[in-house]
Amino acid sequence: MDDFNIDSLDDVIHGRLRLGVMAYLSTAGSADFPLLKTKLQATDGNLSVQLRKLEEAGYVTIGKAFVGKKPQTTVTLTAQGRKAYIAYLDAMKKLIADSGL
DSSP: OTTOOGGGSOHHHHSHHHHHHHHHHHHHSEEEHHHHHHHHTOOHHHHHHHHHHHHHTTSEEEEEEEETTEEEEEEEEOHHHHHHHHHHHHHHHHHHHHTTO
16 A cells, blocks of 8 residues: 555546546547536536636637537647546556555
8 A cells, every 4th residue: 555645636637527527528529518518417607617627727628619699619628638637547547456456
């Protein structure tokens, strides 16, 4: 257990909703706001706050455009975000392995 290090987890990703965003975008690449909201069973406000945290960390980009006359927000995983997500998963695997499970 000498190798056990909880600090190896990325706090930006570790929150449930942020982890869900990263997991979804890791395969989808990008998604619009309503789809993420549905997939993650989140409210508008909570999802917005969590996406802002991921954007501030450089893990996602948020694009705003109009489709016809309707606004559309698209969230895209960045290369930095993909790298951080993989590192997060590796850290989780190590913590599990170190715990002897």
